Amino acid sequence: MPEYKAPLRDIKFVTEEVLDFPTHYANLAGAEEATPDMVSAILEEGAKFAERVLSPINRVGDQQGCQFKDGVVTTPDGFKEAYQQYVEGGWPSLSHPEEMGGQGLPDSLGMMVTEMIATSNWSWGMYPGLSHGAMNTIELHGTEEQKHTYLTKLVSGEWTGTMCLTEPHCGTDLGMLKTKAEPQDDGSYAITGTKIFISAGEHDMAENIVHIVLARLPDAPAGTKGISLFIVPKHNVDTSGEMADRNQVSCGSIEHKMGIHGNATCVMNFDGAKGFLIGEANRGLNCMFTFMNTARIGTALQGLAHAEWALQNSVAYAKDRLQMRALSGAKSPEKPADSIMVHPDVRRMLLTQKAFAEGGRALIHYCSMLVDTTKKGTDAEKAEADELMSLLTPIAKAFLTETGFESANHGLQVFGGHGFIAEWGMEQNVRDCRISMLYEGTTGIQALDLLGRKVLMTQGATLRRFTKIVHKFCKEHKGNKRLKPYMTALDKLNSEWGDITLKIGMKAMRNKEEVGAASVDYLMFSGYVVLAYFWARMAVVAQTKLDEGTEEAGFYTAKLQTATFYYERLLPRTRAHAEAMLSGAENLLAMEEDNFLFLNT
Amino acid sequence: MKILVSVKRVIDYNVKVRVKPDNTAVDLTNVKMSMNPFCEIAVEEAVRLKEKGLASEVVVVSVGAKSCQETLRTALALGADRAIQVDAEDGLDSLSVAKLLAKVAQNEAADLIILGKQSIDSDNNQTGQMVAALLDYPQATFASEVVIESGEAQVTREIDGGLQTLLVTLPAVVTTDLRLNEPRFASLPNIMKAKRKPLDVTTPAELGVDVGSNVTVLSVAAPAERSGGVKVASVAELVDKLKNEAKVVS
Numbered sequence: 129m130p131e132y133k134a135p136l137r138d139i140k141f142v143t144e145e146v147l148d149f150p151t152h153y154a155n156l157a158g159a160e161e162a163t164p165d166m167v168s169a170i171l172e173e174g175a176k177f178a179e180r181v182l183s184p185i186n187r188v189g190d191q192q193g194c195q196f197k198d199g200v201v202t203t204p205d206g207f208k209e210a211y212q213q214y215v216e217g218g219w220p221s222l223s224h225p226e227e228m229g230g231q232g233l234p235d236s237l238g239m240m241v242t243e244m245i246a247t248s249n250w251s252w253g254m255y256p257g258l259s260h261g262a263m264n265t266i267e268l269h270g271t272e273e274q275k276h277t278y279l280t281k282l283v284s285g286e287w288t289g290t291m292c293l294t295e296p297h298c299g300t301d302l303g304m305l306k307t308k309a310e311p312q313d314d315g316s317y318a319i320t321g322t323k324i325f326i327s328a329g330e331h332d333m334a335e336n337i338v339h340i341v342l343a344r345l346p347d348a349p350a351g352t353k354g355i356s357l358f359i360v361p362k363h364n365v366d367t368s369g370e371m372a373d374r375n376q377v378s379c380g381s382i383e384h385k386m387g388i389h390g391n392a393t394c395v396m397n398f399d400g401a402k403g404f405l406i407g408e409a410n411r412g413l414n415c416m417f418t419f420m421n422t423a424r425i426g427t428a429l430q431g432l433a434h435a436e437w438a439l440q441n442s443v444a445y446a447k448d449r450l451q452m453r454a455l456s457g458a459k460s461p462e463k464p465a466d467s468i469m470v471h472p473d474v475r476r477m478l479l480t481q482k483a484f485a486e487g488g489r490a491l492i493h494y495c496s497m498l499v500d501t502t503k504k505g506t507d508a509e510k511a512e513a514d515e516l517m518s519l520l521t522p523i524a525k526a527f528l529t530e531t532g533f534e535s536a537n538h539g540l541q542v543f544g545g546h547g548f549i550a551e552w553g554m555e556q557n558v559r560d561c562r563i564s565m566l567y568e569g570t571t572g573i574q575a576l577d578l579l580g581r582k583v584l585m586t587q588g589a590t591l592r593r594f595t596k597i598v599h600k601f602c603k604e605h606k607g608n609k610r611l612k613p614y615m616t617a618l619d620k621l622n623s624e625w626g627d628i629t630l631k632i633g634m635k636a637m638r639n640k641e642e643v644g645a646a647s648v649d650y651l652m653f654s655g656y657v658v659l660a661y662f663w664a665r666m667a668v669v670a671q672t673k674l675d676e677g678t679e680e681a682g683f684y685t686a687k688l689q690t691a692t693f694y695y696e697r698l699l700p701r702t703r704a705h706a707e708a709m710l711s712g713a714e715n716l717l718a719m720e721e722d723n724f725l726f727l728n729t
Numbered sequence: 730m731k732i733l734v735s736v737k738r739v740i741d742y743n744v745k746v747r748v749k750p751d752n753t754a755v756d757l758t759n760v761k762m763s764m765n766p767f768c769e770i771a772v773e774e775a776v777r778l779k780e781k782g783l784a785s786e787v788v789v790v791s792v793g794a795k796s797c798q799e800t801l802r803t804a805l806a807l808g809a810d811r812a813i814q815v816d817a818e819d820g821l822d823s824l825s826v827a828k829l830l831a832k833v834a835q836n837e838a839a840d841l842i843i844l845g846k847q848s849i850d851s852d853n854n855q856t857g858q859m860v861a862a863l864l865d866y867p868q869a870t871f872a873s874e875v876v877i878e879s880g881e882a883q884v885t886r887e888i889d890g891g892l893q894t895l896l897v898t899l900p901a902v903v904t905t906d907l908r909l910n911e912p913r914f915a916s917l918p919n920i921m922k923a924k925r926k927p928l929d930v931t932t933p934a935e936l937g938v939d940v941g942s943n944v945t946v947l948s949v950a951a952p953a954e955r956s957g958g959v960k961v962a963s964v965a966e967l968v969d970k971l972k973n974e975a976k977v978v979s
């Protein structure tokens with residue numbers, strides 16, 4: 129039976145020792161409560177919830193899935209009860225404003241708890257995850273009245289939320305969306321249309337669901353500039369804030385999917401449902417973008433979650449599984465065979481998982497630290513954090529989900545044939561992970577966003593903001609003999625990143641297709657450099673601790689060894705990406721469409 | 730009714746315990762520490778009695794170095810009202826701890842003292858009994874149910890071969906068994922409130938208790954590792970081995 133243990137030591141290493149959250153919180157407005165002892169008390173309780181309540185129902189969720197009958201969705205056994213416990217524990221309120229019933233703690237602290245929830249049971253975690261997205265939207269763009277009516281109930285967890293964007297004919301290209309919003313005499317709008325792929329659109333875990341819906345006003349301009357945002361509750365809410373009759377919104381069916389079976393993916397039908405405009409008319413997409421970064425970091429987290437889960441379970445299995453002997457001679461002669469830990473190739477897979485999981489953890493919590501600053505920092509700090517976020521978001525989203533999937537796949541491989549058998553849980557981990565590269569913008573879309581919008585459209589300014597930080601860091605630590613190998617390699621890659629960008633930019637001036645042709649390799653290259661930066665930062669801390677003398681020599685030595693593995697075995701992948709992306713668009717575009725297949729000729 | 734609950738910070742029940750190479754003690758460096766599970770049950774019982782309106786105040790006390798304040802905060806997050814740390818070195822023997830707890834109970838004029846039946850590190854199962862003896866209070870150990878009514882506690886105890894029900898007059902000492910209740914998880918708002926609840930620090934000297942130890946630890950060793958089994962050819966061989974090798978049958 130697969131298991132999850134919250135990696136509290138590693139979360140502490142990343143947030144306290146590497147990213148120095150205590151100083152960050154001391155300087156962050158409104159974070160006075162987040163002292164190290166408070167943070168650790170909250171994490172320990174969150175860990176208990178993830179380990180003891182959510183982890184045991186992860187497999188149940190996969191096996192049973194959600195059931196749909198007559199518009200009603202029943203979640204798997206235990207999901208509802210776990211949600212009740214989550215609400216009673218006050219967890220939905222963590223990072224939301226105190227005047228709305230929240231605890232007002234920093235987003236980044238919420239992310240640490242979310243990491244544990246996400247890893248122990250991703251499908252379950254999506255229900256509160258979607259609520260969080262709806263809450264952020266109402267918090268930023270809602271009127272005071274809307275906040276008091278809807279936000280308070282979402283913060284308490286009594287109600288949950290959704291984000292309704294996708295329609296049958298438009299996913300990535302939201303400019304094509306058709307759902308109509310007609311103004312009514314009472315100031316509300318009648319919403320009509322069909323939305324698909326709505327996660328947590330209908331379920332039995334809470335009494336009411338607050339949908340945030342993208343729709344078009346009658347006089348709206350075509351395309352993305354004519355989209356507005358509406359609040360549409362499942363049950364209407366009366367003037368006293370209490371639930372009233374059922375609104376004209378219903379779930380038409382749920383999807384049968386490859387993974388995340390425990391989460392209801394719904395077709396939602398709006399038949400003249402009562403909705404309320406949120407934010408400015410025709411500015412809906414802009415409102416969405418403000419929260420899109422956080423939502424994408426939330427999906428990036430899914431990559432980390434599946435990598436961590438795979439790592440924990442495959443290390444346990446590899447230590448336990450006796451098979452064959454080490455090539456250099458038996459390591460455990462008293463046993464019938466050595467554990468598969470002795471085999472270099474098994475270690476290659478385990479170390480790959482470790483490098484991506486722990487490196488990904490550093491990137492995720494760095495990003496959530498930036499989120500804190502974009503909300504509470506001074507104007508100058510906000511501007512810098514915004515710019516860094518805009519660069520790192522597509523990288524984190526696509527790179528961490530791609531490497532998370534690779535790690536999940538290695539997890540299955542370590543188990544050999546047993547990995548293919550459902551009860552070990554490794555195939556579920558692979559299936560659940562797969563969606564992360566698709567929703568919230570596919571890898572391809574993230575890559576275009578990164579190279580096109582974020583890097584080239586800013587003439588490389590956004591990129592330079594980050595590469596400068598990396599360069600400065602390398603210079604600072606080059607003097608240390610033991611750290612020098614990391615710093616030299618990182619600095620070189622960092623400037624190559626700039627050079628490659630320039631080359632692609634030049635090519636793109638002659639042919640715009642070069643951007644699309646280079647984009648995914650460019651994104652992966654960027655991801656490897658970014659993670660190299662975080663592994664170097666972790667190596668600096670580990671080396672310092674070892675130099676000072678520590679009782680945890682094993683922990684810090686493993687950090688240095690993983691950093692070395694990352695630099696020597698994973699970073700060479702940048703060579704392939706660099707060569708591929710500079711090979712030009714021609715090798716992709718030359719072939720005639722009709723010549724892709726000759727099946728019936 | 731005022732309830733005093735004692736809590737102990739011990740090695741977490743999930744941790745694989747290692748003995749120090751010099752066999753002087755269990756290795757506690759960088760090991761996860763938590764509230765003793767039986768103490769968690771004691772806190773839960775006290776909080777439930779308060780929630781039922783039967784108790785007016787729940788005070789938690791721990792004897793140990795500063796780090797046990799974390800454990801006290803956990804108890805406050807679970808619903809205790811205030812905390813007392815008796816600042817002393819970790820690992821005092823049961824009698825010293827019992828003397829300190831008895832003194833605190835007297836100072837607090839506690840009507841009910843609830844303790845875990847034993848701590849999972851030293852497994853002595855004697856502190857509660859000693860506290861009762863020192864205070865000359867009635868005691869009901871290994872409780873699986875506690876009912877408070879008109880100045881008395883009706884306690885169901887788990888004993889060999891079944892259940893025994895005792896009626897004790899308050900003030901009394903109750904120690905908890907595993908099945909008394911299932912401790913709750915602390916809620917986020919309560920974790921935050923716990924920080925603002927009072928936590929007083931006192932010392933054995935202030936309490937007028939001499940904590941000189943009567944127990945010396947000679948050596949700590951891990952249990953022998955289990956070795957592989959053998960198949961025996963006959964019952965006679967089995968009996969012979971039980972008699973002469975394992976020496977469990979005479």
